[in-house]
Amino acid sequence: MVALSGVQRFIEESRTTSDLRAGSRIIAELTAQAVSVCEASKAELVFPTSAREEVGMPNRVVALAPAGQGTALARKASERVRECWQDWLRRFLGRDEDTPGMPAVTWVVVPPREGGYPEQWREAQRRLVARKQVRDFAALEVRSAGLCQLSPRWPATRPPRQNLRPFERDTLSAANWVKRERGRHHSGIASTYGIASAPFRAAVLEQMGCPRVSTVVDDLREAVKEAGVGIPGRPLPGMAKPRGEAAQWLWRDGGQWVYPDSWSAESLARQLGKPTSGAEFTDFRDVVALGRMAAANLQKVMEEKFQVAPPASYLAVLAQDLDDMGSHLSRKTKKENLSRKRHAEISDQLRRVAEKQTSLLRDPAQLGVEVYAGGDDLLAFLPAATALAGARACKKAVTEVSADLPDASSALLFFHRRYPLRLALAASRAALAAAKSVPGKHALAVGYLRRSGTQETYVRKWVPDPSNPEMLVCDYLSDFTRSGMQTARLSPGLLRDLERDAPALFGLSPDTFAAELQRLIYRHTSAPTDHQRKEFALRAADRLRILGLSDGASPTKSEQTLIAAARVGVFLRQECR
Known part of the structure; x- marks a missing residue:
């Protein structure tokens, strides 16, 4: 049993959605390296069943190796993970760096036992818990360079590039620079602005044949270009790529600029490192005013002509966890005893749950996007308008794949598009803990976090009225x-x-x-x-x-x-x- 520790903390220590997704992909790909070592040997994989799983990759690998070969295999898998990480450091930073505790790989090996696989499994679980209590600290000597803004347990290091824009010049550790660069190159997702405004932009794209709409979108795009504030965005999977340059710009990059309050000359000047006074600032402020006017005009046209409400200021983060998954894996059922075959079936079920949830979130009706989907664990973002339906669909996906899987507890937290992402994720974790603390679990926590800091969380069993089991909490709230x-x-x-x-x-x-x-x-x-x-x-x-x-x-x-x-x-x- 080989596990990557500290996964949730590494993933959620992120400033942007792109950082968040990159952290998730890094963990999945490091786990895949350990899986590939097992595949290349004579070991039989239990969790997961393949290194080629695109979704549902866990952060733990379980395999059956020939007697006497487990220790060598576990060491080789652990070394492969660390080698892959060092390759990424050289690739994204252009140099070798020490990143103590990243990756944190722990492993245990259990030799054959009289009780067979069930006894080995229980002993491996016990040993892994004990192993994680033992911490080894490598000596690290660094000159005074400050601490990482996202992970203050690590020292900051110099940026990987010199041409960073002012708003990109964070003080980060080597591990977090890898995360940032990995997201920029490979695994970025739509920003909080892009997710929150998705239903509005989808409605605008449907009406691009209207001359008034297309003209205002052209004006908005031109203002972004003239002001020099364009930031490359990421489209949502549920929004089909439209035709036309202006429509494609709105689809990919326009998430932030449909909000008039995004057009603040002082704020944008500081982000871009421009002067905040003088003649140059006056010219910049005039261009920004045109952008603010175009955004307001777009909202006005859509509301008056097509009865489309302005873009929402809130989006939602959805967190889901299957209840008592560890107990489910360790107990025998009426049909069969605990066995490698049963565990392989559960692994396959979790993979199918992850695939189904990913597909549901990416549907045009939801306009959501997953950060990670591991079958028993899900983190995703949804626009405010589709969040309740998305939470319901992801919960139902579990039982639709298999009625034998445990029930899911979930948290749906609405937060402002400008609210610090790390704080929103922490509030989401607290909401999920509240849902799982309900007697019998199988609950949903729905909360909000206003930009002012005002918040509330409502927690209830998924079925609030036992006489009507088809109606879930989401249905009543909708x-x-x-x-x-x-x-x-x-x-x-x-x-x-x-x-x-x-x-x-x-x-x-x-x-x-x-x-x-x-x-x-x-x-x-x-x-x-x-x-x-x-x-x-x-x-x-x-x-x-x-x-x-x-x-x-x-x-x-x-x-x-x-x-x-x-x-x-x-x-x-x-x-x-």
């Missing part, structure tokens, strides 16, 4: 998004009234509780007609009633659950478009 009853608006004043009246509400009979909840929502809803207002209030009250009632919980806990659900519902109504 009625609060703009896609459900688009014309109705829900005021945040609802939250103030609920916080004040919640203790009294839970002292009412069920029918009176539902009626009072409907009255409060109606009071804080606005719509073009009274019929639409009543219709939204009736539906939202029914959804909120179910979302707010915790099974077997104390009245105080139920009040907290109701208020958390309402806060998330109001947020979704305001920002999911």
Whole structure:
């Protein structure tokens, strides 16, 4: 058993989505090196079954080697991983560098036992846990160079290139420069701006035949070019490549520039290292003003002519983890005992889950993109408008591949496109931990993180109403998004009234509780007609009633659950478009 340690930390110590994806690909490719060593030997692979798996590559390799050959094979696999990493250092940095703790490869070998494979498996698990408790520290002598901004446990080193633009001149360690350069060359994905604005840009691309739309897109593109602020972007897999230069620019590079607030002359000048005063800045500010006007005009044309809402300021990060996967791998079933064959079947199931989830996320209906999909582990980004549907689809994918796999717990965190990515990922991890702390697990945490730092997390079992098992939490929450009853608006004043009246509400009979909840929502809803207002209030009250009632919980806990659900519902109504 060969494992790469510290994987999650290395991947999530990222400033951009491109860094994040590159970190994931680095770990997958390093693991593939260990797998290839096993394939080239007489070993029989258990996890994964091939080094050629494009998705679903774990960070752990399990193989059965001929008796007496395990130690040599594990050492060779470990050495191959380190050699590959050193090759990348030379390739991307142009020099050798010490990167203590990266890669962190640990391995254990268990000789034949009387109990056969099951006993070997349990002993390997025990030994690997023990081995990870033993830390070896290589001596590292460096001159004072500061610490890495992303991974302060490592010393910073000089950049790999001299021609970095001002906003690219971070203080990074050698390991993180490899991550940054790897993403720039091979594995970059759309930025947070590109993901958040994807539904809006997809709608614009559909209307490029309209002269007003194409003219404004041309103006926007020209302003980016004249201002010299163009940053090469990455298209989302779910957006088909359009025809025409302007359309292709919007498809690939336009994610940031459809937002008028991206056109701040002072901020852009600082990013590009331009003067922030004087005649040169005055000229630059005039060009930036044209870009801001073009972005505003594009939103105006789409809203007035095609009833398309402005681009959302929020996107969502989806994290998913199968519950008690370690126990699932170590226990026997009614059909068969713990065996190498069963483990190989589980490995294949996890691979198929990863492939299915990747395909679902990349569908034009979702416009999402995966960071990594390992079958039992998923991290992905989705636009705000499709995030609930994407979380639902990825959860269902597990049971559609195999009913024998454990249930999934998930976290869906909405965050502002300008919010620091590392903090959003940390909040997502905390939300997933909250979902997995629910008794019996199999839960979903839905939260938001506003740019101001205001946040809320609502946690509930995937099926909130046992009498209706087909309806998941996402289905109840989706009625609060703009896609459900688009014309109705829900005021945040609802939250103030609920916080004040919640203790009294839970002292009412069920029918009176539902009626009072409907009255409060109606009071804080606005719509073009009274019929639409009543219709939204009736539906939202029914959804909120179910979302707010915790099974077997104390009245105080139920009040907290109701208020958390309402806060998330109001947020979704305001920002999911």
